[in-house]
Amino acid sequence: MAEAQQQQQDEDLVLSFFPDPPPFFRHFTSENQERLKKIEQETATDEDDKSNSNHGSKLSAEHILALPTELRYLIPPEPPVDNEEFKVFGEAAKATGSDVFTKNMEFISHAIKEEGVLPEWTYEQLFPTTTSDPNISSTPATLDRQSYLFRFLRSILLSYISLLGIVATDPLSSAKDDQIANILTMVTNIHALINEYRPHQARETLIVKMEEQLERKRKEVEGVKRMRERVREVLHGFEEDIPGKKDEVMVGNALEREDDNNKMGQRDMWQTLDELLA
Template sequence: MAENKQQQEEPEFLSAYYPDPPPFYKHFTRENQERLQQFKSDDGITDDGAGSGGLPAAQLLSLPPELRCLVPPEPPADDAEYHVFGEATTGRGVDAFDRDMEYIGRGLLDEGTIKNWIHEHLYPVPPADQNADGVQVQWTVDRQTYLLRFVRSILLNYLELLGILANNPASEDKDEKLRNILNLVTNAHALVNEYRPHQARETLINMMEDQLEKKKAEVEDVRQMKQKVEDVLAELARQGPDGAASAAQEENAAQSAEEKRKHVQRDTWHVLDELLGH
């Protein structure tokens, strides 16, 4: 019973992709906002962005519960840990690659496939120093060169592994070659992932170019239709109702006004069908 009660009291983190909004969103009403502004005005508090919306802790606790939610909390520090969809993270982010490498190492150790494998960084990293003005030093790495080196090294280690297995399948040297190959593969994988921002930018550029081409095509279709309508109206002005009515009056002067109107309409539709190609 005590264990069940303890499990019930433990906080449950949001793990759904699209979780429901927190219940206090109902307190964000115009009336509550006016009450909060009135409270600040009465106490002479200005929204200077310091602390919890400019409110000291004592005054924040003196607010009604429905107004406390309207006061934004202080932003977390860079090294402060908080949870997002059940995953722990910090303000500066989490190095997921190192965490994944540790997970792979533990998995290999548990399975007994490769023992004592530790990821080793094999290409240069950006320097952490700054110049006198506090601007980050411009630095880059020739990723293509290192990727080619990794591929050649993987092939070489693979050939050496085949030679070791051909001579003695139980040799411990094969484990060393497997560790080298895995380390080279993970370094190549990390280096390829550094192209992700470039890939995202290029993908966005392609999407925007496609949208621009579609908009240009739509504008061109509108212009063509506008020109076609202008041609139809010009042709109607030349051969339209006035000309058709005059011809009808000359041919049939004894027709009634209703018959003349119907005759003019039929001629007008006939001209439109010929101009529009129907």
């Protein structure tokens, strides 16, 4: 008996691999929706609330708390504010999106501080975010990213050469940390500039994928056309192999030739009459 119960429990575990849905899904019925709609219309204070009752609940907090439990689940929560943080799989997020690059820079700064290397380093953006006109924001057309990338690369090379000179003369000099911080700042700025090419990369990747899909569809269409011609040839061969079909074809051709000869004779007769009457 115990073994049978254990086997049944094991089967239940296998069958319930996915979790059960939340129990309140049973409250989403047409009857409950009609009840909630009537309550909203009764508690509406003006015509605007009545007209907008279908677009969302206009009930106050007191009215919502006074509702039956099965009707409270039908009222969706208020959407979060743009700057309000909420958790998604344990990670903080915002409705406007999260700045992943800034978080990465904060993580790098925190990590090197824990290691005791460059405890005062923080990310500093060295390329402009706006043009000379403060009313015009920089766009891919106004910001020459390639020029700034070359500048940062040359500066990194010069800073590295300077760092080698400092280490060769005085390895314990504080100027060494300054040069390392400068190199790290320029490397992170290069990383930030390269990240701004990602929308262009995504667009070009999408274009390539669509072109590949279009070419594949064209090849499929050409294959269908070739198969159609082959089927026609096979059917034509079957038609020629039918007994008596050749005789019918020959008779048809003979009738066509006879008709053509009659037309030629009539044409010659009318031409002769024209010559005599002339």
